[in-house]
Amino acid sequence: MPELPKKAALLEQSDEGTLHAALSILDSSIKCATTFQDQRKTSQRQTSVFERSSIFYGLQEPVIDDDSSTPILSACQIVLRRCGQQEPLPFNEVYSESLLPNCCKIGEGVYGEVFMYKCPKTHQPIVLKIIPIEGNQLVNGEPQKRYDEILQEIIISMELSGMRNNKDYATNGFVNVQRVLCVKGAYPLHLVDEWELYRDNRPEGSDNDHPEIFDHNQIYIVFELCNGGKDLEAFVFNNAAEAQSVFLQTALTLAVAERKFEFEHRDLHWGNILIAPTTNKSVEFRFDSKVVKLPTNGVKVTIIDYSLSRMVYDGAVLYDNLARDEELFQSTGDYQFDIYRLMRDRVENNFERYEPFTNLLWLHYIVDKLINGARYRYSKTKKHRSAVNELMQERDELLNFLSASDYVDSLEI
Ligand SMILES: Nc1ncnc2c1ncn2[C@@H]1O[C@H](COP(=O)(O)OP(=O)(O)O)[C@@H](O)[C@H]1O
Ligand SMILES: [Mg+2]
Known part of the structure; x- marks a missing residue:
């Protein structure tokens, strides 16, 4: 170079x-x-x-x-440069078997594979989201992203992760990005083994193409992330008091990022909200320089997956022009799919535009899922029922606000 x-x-x-x-x-x-x-x-x-x-x-x-x-x-x-590299590094060496003890596949999406291993130094679990890019063959039925198309997700992930240290607008509600790397080569064999294990252990198998399709010229972006827990769809709550905290933590996290970056997530379905049990009593935010402490009720929220997100960074609008993706607006059968159409109507098909009401639409979907979709261990208790009633009240009033920050402004916290 x-x-x-x-x-x-x-x-x-x-x-x-x-x-x-x-x-x-x-x-x-x-x-x-x-x-x-x-x-x-x-x-x-x-x-x-x-x-x-x-x-x-x-x-x-x-x-x-x-x-x-x-x-x-x-x-x-x-x-x-964002990866701190001169050129892509050899996949096999950076992620060799000896460097990734106890590695296993934990999830998948159309754009890539997600693995987790235990860092030998810190003993903390690290999640690897591996996305093939720049190749000409279709992967999982989709064209691979180019550098210019993955750049938005890289910048947004790093900037939102960096908000944990911000003075005026701080939140640790966005996934903690440890590193982003660019690697090249065929899939390491130990990851292929784990990929097959994941496929063979699930009755439904895997929706993704076998990683043997990638040759030595394949380039990938690897997001190294802290573990955020289980997604909302898989998580089992004790009761809806936990769910109330999930809702408020999600709203606060979005609100802080709206103010700081004109951020809209635009794809906040229940696979993109992670939940982990916590012993911390409260979680702290900084909103307009004011410290806000929310009770966790025993659960901590982490928001992930910014592939459709929008934000302003240094005067530039980073966004995905969803207007070109007709398929996204065609699905039916779940409220999630209505949200894409409602977003499109709201932005009048101009996805560059800042329209934080889209965050509110997703919050409305989330509160609906917490009421009707989420699973609860102790659903017969008084505590649970009263929390569900309060969530229903939130659902009724939520769409009267303009944005997540407008909603948060109205709260007495
Ligand atoms: N940091 C993380 N901690 C725990 N699980 C994760 C993490 N990141 C992703 N996952 C798991 O992998 C799945 C796919 O990741 P995601 O970033 O949503 O990719 P995609 O863009 O393909 O949807 C998630 O739904 C979740 O189950
Ligand atoms: Mg996702």
Whole structure:
């Protein structure tokens, strides 16, 4: 990779503000970039890190703008810098069997596989979300994302994770990202074994393609995440007092991110809310510099999966242009699928637009799931019934608000 001038060298993996310089560079280079519009590869769903600059993400090499001599970074370079790398690392070496003790597959999605192992140093479980990118073959029936399409998820994950340390708007409700890496090569055999075990141990098997389809040229993005527990669909509550805390923690987390980043999650179904038992009595947020302490009632919420999310980062709108994904709006049979259509109506098919009512729509879906879908061990108790009644009241009133932060403002906490 050619040497980059000083300004670009500012970009290294760090907490807040990392991509600051990159996006400034991109912004100042729009004029030059338009020349290369035709060279960009397209895929079915196009993620926009903001419409104007995304057109030159397909370039392999940086281009020097004659006027200012500032470099335009390709999406590939920005991703690698976020990963703190010069080039993709060998998959087999970075994630060899000896480095991943007790590794097993724990989940899957259309875009990738999720494994968990115990870090030998800290003894903490680490979750690996592995997403193949840049290849031309379909994976699980979908085109692979390009660097420019995965960039949005990388930036959003890192920035939201970094909010645990923020002064004015703080939350630890978004999944804690330890590292993001870019690796290359065929799937390590021990991960293939675990993949097969997962498939063979489930009556329904796996919906995903066997990882043997990937050859030595395959590139992947790996998100290394802290374990957030079980998703809401799988979690078994003791009673609905726990569910009330789940609802409030989710609302507060969204509200804080709305204020800080104009964040909208846009896909907060019950597979994307994780719950873990906790012995901490309360969970702390900073909202408009005010400290808010919520009782956990014994459960801690972690929000994951920003593949459809929107936020503003350093003046640039990061979002996925869902208008191009007609399939997303066609499913029926669960309230989840209505939410995609309701979101589309609300943003009038312009997904760049900030419309935090979409967060409220998802909160409405979540409270509905907590009332009608979630599982409870002690559902006959008075405590449970009274908490369910309160949740029903929230459900009735929720859509009168404008956003998660508007709702949180109304709470006496
Ligand atoms: N940090 C995590 N802790 C525990 N489980 C996780 C974590 N991240 C993902 N998972 C599990 O993997 C599943 C898929 O991950 P997700 O990020 O939602 O991927 P996708 O974009 O494919 O839906 C989740 O529903 C969850 O069960
Ligand atoms: Mg998901």
